[in-house]
Amino acid sequence: MMLHPTQELEPPANPERFTLAKADGKYKGRKPTAQFKQAEALALLAAGTPKREIARKLGISERSVYRVLSAAA
Incomplete structure (x- = not known):
């Protein structure tokens, strides 16, 4: 299997790094x-x-409007 050239340069994801970053307050997520x-x-x-x-006025999807409204009910 041939890898894309950028895949060779990226290190594998390290869950430990995310845990440490979250503890330091550097990674808060989206x-x-x-x-x-x-x-x-x-x-x-x-x-x-x-x-x-x-949805249009708030700049979110119509599905998000339904989700937000159902969470409020």
């Missing part, structure tokens, strides 16, 4: 963007805004 917009989504829904429009 922030959940849709969850932070839950209050805005609920306010727009209460104002009668359709879910598709809520």
